[in-house]
Amino acid sequence: MSGGEMEALLEDCTQCGLCREVCIVERLGGHSITSFLCGEEEYSSWLCSSCWRCQEVCPQGVDIHSIMMEKRREEEPPAGHELNLVNVLRFGYALPVDDSVNELRRFHGLDEAQLIPGEWVEILLQGQE
Amino acid sequence: MRTMGLFPGCLVLQRMPQYEKATKRVLREVGVHLENIPDAACCGAPLESFNDKWLHFAAYNLSLAERMGRDMVTLCGNCTNVLLRARAALDDTSLRSEVNETLDKIGLHYDGRVEVRHLVQLLVEHLDELREKVSRELPIKVAVTHPCQALRPSELARFDDPLKPQAMRRIVEAIGADVVDYDAEHDCCGSTLYLADERLGLEAGRRKLDSAGVADVLVDACGNCQLLLDRFQGLLGKSSGPGKLAVLTLPQLLGLAMGIDADDLGVGPATTRALLGSSV
Numbered sequence: 001m002s003g004g005e006m007e008a009l010l011e012d013c014t015q016c017g018l019c020r021e022v023c024i025v026e027r028l029g030g031h032s033i034t035s036f037l038c039g040e041e042e043y044s045s046w047l048c049s050s051c052w053r054c055q056e057v058c059p060q061g062v063d064i065h066s067i068m069m070e071k072r073r074e075e076e077p078p079a080g081h082e083l084n085l086v087n088v089l090r091f092g093y094a095l096p097v098d099d100s101v102n103e104l105r106r107f108h109g110l111d112e113a114q115l116i117p118g119e120w121v122e123i124l125l126q127g128q129e
Numbered sequence: 130m131r132t133m134g135l136f137p138g139c140l141v142l143q144r145m146p147q148y149e150k151a152t153k154r155v156l157r158e159v160g161v162h163l164e165n166i167p168d169a170a171c172c173g174a175p176l177e178s179f180n181d182k183w184l185h186f187a188a189y190n191l192s193l194a195e196r197m198g199r200d201m202v203t204l205c206g207n208c209t210n211v212l213l214r215a216r217a218a219l220d221d222t223s224l225r226s227e228v229n230e231t232l233d234k235i236g237l238h239y240d241g242r243v244e245v246r247h248l249v250q251l252l253v254e255h256l257d258e259l260r261e262k263v264s265r266e267l268p269i270k271v272a273v274t275h276p277c278q279a280l281r282p283s284e285l286a287r288f289d290d291p292l293k294p295q296a297m298r299r300i301v302e303a304i305g306a307d308v309v310d311y312d313a314e315h316d317c318c319g320s321t322l323y324l325a326d327e328r329l330g331l332e333a334g335r336r337k338l339d340s341a342g343v344a345d346v347l348v349d350a351c352g353n354c355q356l357l358l359d360r361f362q363g364l365l366g367k368s369s370g371p372g373k374l375a376v377l378t379l380p381q382l383l384g385l386a387m388g389i390d391a392d393d394l395g396v397g398p399a400t401t402r403a404l405l406g407s408s409v
Contacts, residue, residue, distance in 0.1 A: 024317050028329050046178075046325040049317035049333065050207065052281035056291050065282075072178040080324030084175035088186075092170040094139040101143045108146035108395060116170040120235045124170075124185045 009067050012060040013037055019054035019064060033068040045071035046078050092121040133246075134199035135163040136190060138208040139171050140352035147395025148204060148355060151380040152248060154393055156202075159258040161251065163202060166193045172208035173215065187215030188228045192239040200244040202251055206278030206351045207321070209247040213285040216245060247279035248379065249350050250288040253296040259303045264388035267306045269404055271382065272344035273297040274337065274358070276351040277317050297350060297379065304386040313340035320353035323361075334358055335365050338374050346404055350379040375400045 020026050020034035025047045034054050035043035045068050055064045077085070084094045091097045092115070102112040141148050153163050173186030191212065194201045203209040219225045219241060229238055252259065275294045283291035293315070298308045313336055323330025334357045341347040349355050359376035366372075377396065384394040391401040 024319075024333055025322065025329065028332050030326065030329050044325070047322070047329070048325070049277075049319060049322040049330075050210075051277040051317040052210070053277075053292070056281050056283060069177055073180075077178065078325040080327075081175070081178060084324065085179055088171050088175050092186075093143065094171050094175050095143050097143070104143075105146050108150050109393075110146050110150055111165065113142055113165065114167040116168050120168070120189075121170065123231060123234050124189055125182055126231065 013062045018057050022053040022057050024049050092116040130162050132162045133202045134166040134194040134197050136201050136203050138205040141204050148378040151384050151394040155380040155384045158262045159255040172211045174207050174211045188239050191243045192237040194243045203247050206276035210278035212245045249296050252300050256303045262387045263304050267386050269345040270309045271301050271306045272311050272341035272347045274349045309344045311340045313337045318354040318357045320357035346375040348382050
């Protein structure tokens with residue numbers, strides 16, 4: 001994303017701070033994207049509970065989610081998020097897949113899960129940077 | 130009986146068959162038959178922070194439901210949110226054709242005909258049927274925790290108040306249980322936050338559990354909430370014994386009130402005894 005596009009996303013933000021007030025990360029002492037929106041330099045775009053309250057209360061309709069996603073692509077990811085990514089790239093699921101998946105399901109009387117074929121995962125990811 | 134396509138999401142599909150089987154069993158009582166969507170993959174959420182292929186995964190899953198001719202039922206907030214946003218984004222015809230070029234390579238196509246409903250939305254549309262099926266009084270106090278991402282953004286979720294949701298409360302009240310207020314009712318469980326910062330994620334969970342301790346049971350409707358609030362209670366020093374708060378998924382609680390065998394709901398004997406007392 002160009003600097004101009006980020007500027008456009010931020011254009012309507014008045015730094016009123018309502019987003020930061022409802023942010024659980026901020027209440028727990030961390031600094032989320034809402035700190036960035038309030039002009040602070042200390043924050044991580046990854047520190048988020050994905051509850052979407054900030055965007056819901058924003059009186060200006062700022063697309064905070066898109067801003068956060070753009071910022072994440074510039075920042076080093078935490079190990080937990082990276083592991084989920086690696087699993088999706090490899091298995092098509094956020095968790096690794098092996099035979100135990102269907103064993104557990106059978107134990108609970110559920111039908112076996114019909115999982116996505118590996119070659120389809122590759123097709124869905126084609127052109128991935 | 131209406132048939133719908135179930136999209137359990139990675140966590141429920143692979144780690145929480147209890148939530149899936151209780152959902153299927155309870156929905157059957159209210160006239161909905163769930164068929165798992167064959168070949169369903171990750172909703173796409175974990176990709177979004179890295180690249181735009183999340184949309185391909187979401188569209189792929191939507192196209193599978195469309196091929197079945199079924200609307201989709203989701204069990205997690207995160208999947209619901211991603212699928213609803215993808216559905217809205219794919220209203221753009223040029224974006225849809227672009228995604229369809231990829232789907233065509235695996236013989237699939239998405240036309241935009243699939244509705245996505247989170248379990249709570251579906252249940253709140255069946256309150257009368259729920260009331261009729263209750264066969265056992267549950268004289269217990271219930272704290273509910275709402276699936277954040279199934280409620281927001283409200284321009285897409287639409288079925289409940291996005292900041293002071295009522296649907297889960299109404300569902301629990303419909304089975305005659307007492308819904309209690311607690312300070313952290315509207316706070317996130319901390320599950321997604323845990324991925325980025327374990328300490329903060331667990332602290333969110335601890336605050337939620339401490340606050341919900343006024344109830345006999347905490348009820349959620351999301352695999353992520355169930356993971357942090359129930360399965361991770363051990364990491365909070367609340368692993369077992371009197372210190373552990375019972376945490377059930379919504380259909381497990383409803384099933385107990387319907388007199389369904391606890392085994393068929395994936396509810397363990399200790400929780401069953403604690404909630405039903407000598408009536409078991």
